[in-house]
Amino acid sequence: MADDGLLLNFSLGDGPLTTKSAITGGPWRARRRAQKVAAFSNGTLLSTQQPNSSENPDFGSRPAKRIRVDDSRPHSSKRSSSSANPTYEAPKQVVSSLFSFNPKATSEAAKEPAQAEDEPVEPSNAPLTKEQLNFVNLDISPSLAAHLTQKMNISAPTAIQKATIPQLIKEDADAFIQAETGSGKTLAYLLPIVQRIMQLSELKDANGKDLLHRDSGLFAIVLAPTRELSKQIAVVLDNLLRAAHWLVGGTVIGGEKKKSEKARLRKGLNILVATPGRLADHLEHTEALNVSNVRWLVLDEGDRLVELGFEADIKKIVSKLDFQMKKSSANPIKGLPEKRVNILCSATMKMDVQRLGEISLKDAVHIHASTTDPTENVNATTDDTKFLAPAQLKQSYAIVPAKLRLVSLAAFLKRSFARHGSVMKAIVFISCADSVDFHYEVFTRKEESEDTEQKESTEKPKTPKMSKFQGKAERKPPAPPTEVTTSAISPTVSSPTNTVTCYRLHGSFPQATRTKTLQAFTKDTSPSFLLCTDVASRGLDLPDIDVVIEYDPPFSKDEHLHRIGRTARAGRNGRAMIFLLPGPEEGYIQVLDKLRSEGAAGLARHTADELLKKGLPMPTAPDGKNVEDRATEWQLGIERWVLEHPGMLEAARRGYQSHIRAYATHVAAERYMFNIKELHLGHLAKAFGLRDKPGSINVPGLRQSAGKVKTERVRAGVEGGKRKRVDGAGRQARDKADLDLPGAVSADDAARRMRMKVKKMMGGASEFNIA
Numbered sequence: 001m002a003d004d005g006l007l008l009n010f011s012l013g014d015g016p017l018t019t020k021s022a023i024t025g026g027p028w029r030a031r032r033r034a035q036k037v038a039a040f041s042n043g044t045l046l047s048t049q050q051p052n053s054s055e056n057p058d059f060g061s062r063p064a065k066r067i068r069v070d071d072s073r074p075h076s077s078k079r080s081s082s083s084a085n086p087t088y089e090a091p092k093q094v095v096s097s098l099f100s101f102n103p104k105a106t107s108e109a110a111k112e113p114a115q116a117e118d119e120p121v122e123p124s125n126a127p128l129t130k131e132q133l134n135f136v137n138l139d140i141s142p143s144l145a146a147h148l149t150q151k152m153n154i155s156a157p158t159a160i161q162k163a164t165i166p167q168l169i170k171e172d173a174d175a176f177i178q179a180e181t182g183s184g185k186t187l188a189y190l191l192p193i194v195q196r197i198m199q200l201s202e203l204k205d206a207n208g209k210d211l212l213h214r215d216s217g218l219f220a221i222v223l224a225p226t227r228e229l230s231k232q233i234a235v236v237l238d239n240l241l242r243a244a245h246w247l248v249g250g251t252v253i254g255g256e257k258k259k260s261e262k263a264r265l266r267k268g269l270n271i272l273v274a275t276p277g278r279l280a281d282h283l284e285h286t287e288a289l290n291v292s293n294v295r296w297l298v299l300d301e302g303d304r305l306v307e308l309g310f311e312a313d314i315k316k317i318v319s320k321l322d323f324q325m326k327k328s329s330a331n332p333i334k335g336l337p338e339k340r341v342n343i344l345c346s347a348t349m350k351m352d353v354q355r356l357g358e359i360s361l362k363d364a365v366h367i368h369a370s371t372t373d374p375t376e377n378v379n380a381t382t383d384d385t386k387f388l389a390p391a392q393l394k395q396s397y398a399i400v401p402a403k404l405r406l407v408s409l410a411a412f413l414k415r416s417f418a419r420h421g422s423v424m425k426a427i428v429f430i431s432c433a434d435s436v437d438f439h440y441e442v443f444t445r446k447e448e449s450e451d452t453e454q455k456e457s458t459e460k461p462k463t464p465k466m467s468k469f470q471g472k473a474e475r476k477p478p479a480p481p482t483e484v485t486t487s488a489i490s491p492t493v494s495s496p497t498n499t500v501t502c503y504r505l506h507g508s509f510p511q512a513t514r515t516k517t518l519q520a521f522t523k524d525t526s527p528s529f530l531l532c533t534d535v536a537s538r539g540l541d542l543p544d545i546d547v548v549i550e551y552d553p554p555f556s557k558d559e560h561l562h563r564i565g566r567t568a569r570a571g572r573n574g575r576a577m578i579f580l581l582p583g584p585e586e587g588y589i590q591v592l593d594k595l596r597s598e599g600a601a602g603l604a605r606h607t608a609d610e611l612l613k614k615g616l617p618m619p620t621a622p623d624g625k626n627v628e629d630r631a632t633e634w635q636l637g638i639e640r641w642v643l644e645h646p647g648m649l650e651a652a653r654r655g656y657q658s659h660i661r662a663y664a665t666h667v668a669a670e671r672y673m674f675n676i677k678e679l680h681l682g683h684l685a686k687a688f689g690l691r692d693k694p695g696s697i698n699v700p701g702l703r704q705s706a707g708k709v710k711t712e713r714v715r716a717g718v719e720g721g722k723r724k725r726v727d728g729a730g731r732q733a734r735d736k737a738d739l740d741l742p743g744a745v746s747a748d749d750a751a752r753r754m755r756m757k758v759k760k761m762m763g764g765a766s767e768f769n770i771a
């Protein structure tokens, strides 16, 4: 319990607080310690030297507590100088020009002229036309096909559905399904399973009665790594099962009392969507869960299942299913496959996935969008089918010097949302939770000149459209400190004719907040953008995202493909833009180039100059100023605002530190492009509105200073020549930053804690019901 402000009314007298006693016995260390205790209590030590933790375990060994900032809007907080906050030393301020000493792009690729963005390109993940093929051609029953068209607005299959559905309907071989993001993998495996279970329903018993009911048995299990994904799959399944009302699907994914899950299992389910941890738990403790009839086991997002440490749970589940099936094999249900069909889905075919394949698949066929021979054996295949971006996705990169990053992002967003309807939804990926929080505050801050701006406008300002979500700052009084605000109108990005809402999402929020935020962003029909960490990069089917902005480059190229895969789904158009620093990061242009599909449009190039010219002028600047003046004016506004609000100053410093720490966790193979030694920390500080010298930025508590990042890197063996297992450790550190875990002692310890935390937060407790 916080005891701030609690006054105890004891009279202490005028003497010292401790009585001086002769310290005689014990070893010299103990005596020295006791002397220091006495001196410290009397205040003498404080004025001379701070006790050193290595010398004195009683003082300084406990790290300073991370100071929690009030989550209410910082611009509503009382204005005061940062020196009013005793936590901070007066910063050594550096007010450098935005446009001086910026490094220039060096690589030839970055100097090439920008290519046209709007060449028409054939989508690679689009449904075929009805004339080419329909679901009936793929052996889907006319009634199910009609349901798809009439109720789900899906009339023709995608390429991966075309390759998968006939295989899973006709054959009982295991399968490995590999296809790019947004290509319809969920329906590719659900449709044949539902179709085959529906066929069982045609069976009648001796009295001519339907043989199949909800309690006839559990026939299929789909495992997904997170609750969000499980719920998403369950929604698609429910929609499909409306065509067969006698079949029942359900979920066991945690987040509710086990008792209610048990009750649901007791009532009977025919298809179950589950997270591995929760299912393993029920298999052990819930008698009502009978898995002897399970004939389809799907592992969706295979690489993520392994990354999140579910391998052991999956092993347990597979052996339990094998055991139960053998036990009941004497009396199988007619029409069911004799053996269980295992299906593994993944966009990549990394070692992780192969290991999962070894646990779950036997002689599986490898199905991918270009499969012409569905009998191709996954164990024998040499085809290294690549994980590529959808062809129709228009990709670009912007080479932006560190100092200009923040103002360039603001300009790009402003430009993107300039006209109502040009862009309706965007996602901005940021490397860590603290940085998301800082940028959220920047983009939702009320700009000083907003009033003038509105008065000057000749157009009638549009009344801000409020979403139903609770977080709109203008609508409600400031939220109490415990209530996290995750959405607000963005005055920075809005224009008098187009009101834009900013959302934020990361793993440090309580699950209920994450759920509400994602739901609100999904349902918001007005222009909006989401600032988030990679928590939103996998599998989530957020409808109609127009633009994905990778403000911080991804930690691995696979993550990049998952991030940009949130747009350009199922044949729709989409754009993706990544910010890169001049210098080694330009090497990423080649990576982007290699990840483009055949036939994709060229990579478009932007520069900071161009982004600023197009995104500015800020309507606030008086005429006669050039773009540099306007950018500088905006940047100085941010810097002043940061300085004047202690809460903001802390948010900026925290964001900056966490950003650097996260930067050190790029996968080892890509670290030659994202080398922390090449970062200009002073320039980077400006992108966080900071005027402090990098060395003096040190938020007490959890987050570390830049210097410590280096130490951590050395410890992790990242420094030249001494590369150890940094991939995993790095990723764990980053996830740790995202999940806001306390500082880890060792990589192993971090890994263990991260797995526990991730399971708790994602596998067990999260629920993004975006239906």
Ligand SMILES: Nc1ncnc2c1ncn2[C@@H]1O[C@H](COP(=O)(O)OP(=O)(O)OP(=O)(O)O)[C@@H](O)[C@H]1O
Binding pocket: 127, 153, 154, 155, 156, 157, 158, 161, 179, 180, 181, 182, 183, 184, 185, 186, 187, 347, 538, 539, 540, 541, 565, 569, 570
């Ligand atoms: N045949 C189809 N016609 C039109 N839309 C489709 C079709 N199949 C799937 N979709 C839609 O495409 C979107 C993406 O589908 P899905 O989420 O299954 O993709 P995915 O391949 O699993 O993507 P990711 O790898 O990112 O998880 C969904 O909105 C889904 O409704």
